[in-house]
Amino acid sequence: MYKLSRQEIIELQNKRLRAIIKYAYENSPFYRRKFSKIDIDSIRTKEDLKKIPFTTKDDVRENYPLGLLAVDFSKIIRFHASSGTTGNPTIVAYTKKDLENWTELCARCLELVGVTSNDVIQIAYGYGLFTGGLGFHYGAEKIGAKVIPTSTGNTKRQIKLMKDLGTTVICCTPSYALYLAETAKEENIDPKKDLKLRIGIFGAEPWSENTRKKLEENFVENAYDIYGMAELTGPGVAIECKYKNGLHVWEDYFIVEIIDPNTGEVLEPGERGEMVVTTLMKEAMPFIRYRTRDITILEEDSCDCGLNFARIMRILGRTDDMLKIRGVCVFPSQIEEVILKTNGLSPYYQIIADREGVMDKLIVRVEVAENFKTDKLTDVVMLQRKLEEELRDALGINTIVELVEPKKIPRSEGKAQRIIDLRKEKGLL
Amino acid sequence: MKQLCVFLENKPGRLANLLNILEEKKIKVLAMGIAEAGNYGIVRMIVDKFNEAIDALRNANMAVNQSNVIIVDLDKLAEVAKLFGDKGINIDYAYSMNNNKVVIKVDDEENAIKILSSKGIEFIP
Numbered sequence: 001m002y003k004l005s006r007q008e009i010i011e012l013q014n015k016r017l018r019a020i021i022k023y024a025y026e027n028s029p030f031y032r033r034k035f036s037k038i039d040i041d042s043i044r045t046k047e048d049l050k051k052i053p054f055t056t057k058d059d060v061r062e063n064y065p066l067g068l069l070a071v072d073f074s075k076i077i078r079f080h081a082s083s084g085t086t087g088n089p090t091i092v093a094y095t096k097k098d099l100e101n102w103t104e105l106c107a108r109c110l111e112l113v114g115v116t117s118n119d120v121i122q123i124a125y126g127y128g129l130f131t132g133g134l135g136f137h138y139g140a141e142k143i144g145a146k147v148i149p150t151s152t153g154n155t156k157r158q159i160k161l162m163k164d165l166g167t168t169v170i171c172c173t174p175s176y177a178l179y180l181a182e183t184a185k186e187e188n189i190d191p192k193k194d195l196k197l198r199i200g201i202f203g204a205e206p207w208s209e210n211t212r213k214k215l216e217e218n219f220v221e222n223a224y225d226i227y228g229m230a231e232l233t234g235p236g237v238a239i240e241c242k243y244k245n246g247l248h249v250w251e252d253y254f255i256v257e258i259i260d261p262n263t264g265e266v267l268e269p270g271e272r273g274e275m276v277v278t279t280l281m282k283e284a285m286p287f288i289r290y291r292t293r294d295i296t297i298l299e300e301d302s303c304d305c306g307l308n309f310a311r312i313m314r315i316l317g318r319t320d321d322m323l324k325i326r327g328v329c330v331f332p333s334q335i336e337e338v339i340l341k342t343n344g345l346s347p348y349y350q351i352i353a354d355r356e357g358v359m360d361k362l363i364v365r366v367e368v369a370e371n372f373k374t375d376k377l378t379d380v381v382m383l384q385r386k387l388e389e390e391l392r393d394a395l396g397i398n399t400i401v402e403l404v405e406p407k408k409i410p411r412s413e414g415k416a417q418r419i420i421d422l423r424k425e426k427g428l429l
Numbered sequence: 430m431k432q433l434c435v436f437l438e439n440k441p442g443r444l445a446n447l448l449n450i451l452e453e454k455k456i457k458v459l460a461m462g463i464a465e466a467g468n469y470g471i472v473r474m475i476v477d478k479f480n481e482a483i484d485a486l487r488n489a490n491m492a493v494n495q496s497n498v499i500i501v502d503l504d505k506l507a508e509v510a511k512l513f514g515d516k517g518i519n520i521d522y523a524y525s526m527n528n529n530k531v532v533i534k535v536d537d538e539e540n541a542i543k544i545l546s547s548k549g550i551e552f553i554p
């Protein structure tokens with residue numbers, strides 16, 4: 001599989017595409033309705049997908065809980081759910097075959113970044129309805145690695161286990177990794193000296209190149225980005241190789257298209273837009289042209305690692321997380337990038353959007369680092385101004401920076417909640 | 430003399446919190462000055478137990494560090510300021526202290542101390 005040529009991958013994709021379209025049409029009333037005006041036999045290749053309407057988060061919500069199901073209920077052996085911030089959660093179902101495939105995808109991801117049966121792998125993603133914990137768990141077991149299923153939370157115990165069992169691989173959200181590194185320091189443990197973390201696999205939220213730098217300086221030898229979502233099985237859809245230049249998508253399981261989120265038009269490789277994914281192998285709940293709301297770029301050129309699977313670039317953000325400030329689109333990851341390259345700040349921040357009269361304003365609240373030189377007030381004022389200037393350069397709009405004391409921003413163990421849109425709370429949007 | 434510099438948000442209760450941490454450790458504040466800039470400020474102070482104070486504040490996760498200052502008698506301030514001015518030494522800031530003293534921060538500590546010593550002016554380095 002790792003040796004497949006680009007041509008072989010595309011042929012396999014097209015073959016599986018024809019099969020999944022037929023399968024979905026024949027087995028899922030939802031897709032039969034969706035495809036009612038389409039000659040499904042005309043869907044032969046990825047290019048033909050354009051003829052099929054998108055499947056959206058709203059489709060999933062409107063057909064809650066299991067309206068997209070394509071198998072008899074008796075075939076289901078697992079449920080997971082992704083947290084819905086409003087209303088119903090998104091429930092996903094798995095057959096035995098689905099779980100086997102998911103395990104295979106996670107095992108591939110672990111293998112690609114160099115995890116072997118000799119590794120001690122600590123899984124600090126939530127176990128339970130969230131797909132993170134169990135997905136990695138099964139993948140790691142398939143490889144034969146030594147699994148510590150800590151799930152999230154109890155941060156001091158996480159550090160103790162890392163030290164006492166010699167953890168070599170850590171899987172968690174990047175924001176939790178930063179918190180683990182911070183807590184280790186407070187426990188007088190220097191992760192780079194006292195721990196043996198070779199590999200960190202960080203996903204479930206967008207993060208930046210500067211966060212990678214920070215994590216590799218203070219926590220793990222190599223930090224890798226992984227992508228997935230419950231609707232597409234969970235983690236394991238795509239992962240970075242050792243060259244850390246985009247995440248290889250397992251295209252024998254998924255077809256990725258990039259579209260203009262406003263017009264729905266399919267974009268060319270190299271163009272930034274919303275990622276739309278078609279699952280090729282899912283039995284219980286296939287997702288055909290699913291709008292992930294994640295913004296990225298698809299690159300199909302060859303990678304130095306030799307793998308011919310196309311890559312998605314780091315997720316810039318989710319369209320839901322995108323803030324429109326005075327008409328300009330702002331993603332939290334752009335702000336994070338700036339904060340992390342500025343000395344004197346901690347990596348914890350909050351983004352607050354508000355409106356005064358007719359003017360939107362964007363406030364970035366960030367903690368000063370505990371070791372920040374605070375002798376001269378002018379130094380602090382300069383830091384604030386510098387950050388405001390760099391944010392203006394990066395975002396193209398004015399922001400207000402609020403410096404706060406260390407530990408004033410809430411820490412998260414799972415996905416970080418960084419955006420507060422007061423305009424929504426006030427009913428202005 | 431070492432002074433403590435603490436970054437604080439400019440909000441009700443923050444200074445009380447800081448002083449409470451010191452009081453719990455029976456640390457006495459001998460001098461204090463606040464410089465504010467909008468939403469935040471810097472509190473500078475001289476305390477009787479410097480090392481204990483810095484540990485207590487770090488344990489409370491406050492952004493704190495230290496710098497050197499010179500303490501002179503308030504009565505001599507005019508004379509000191511003139512001497513420094515003549516030699517091109519700038520006084521960055523100053524705040525008063527108990528017992529009729531004043532804490533000053535200069536941009537050239539080494540020369541400042543030399544001048545004070547040569548003129549026989551009492552000071553605490």
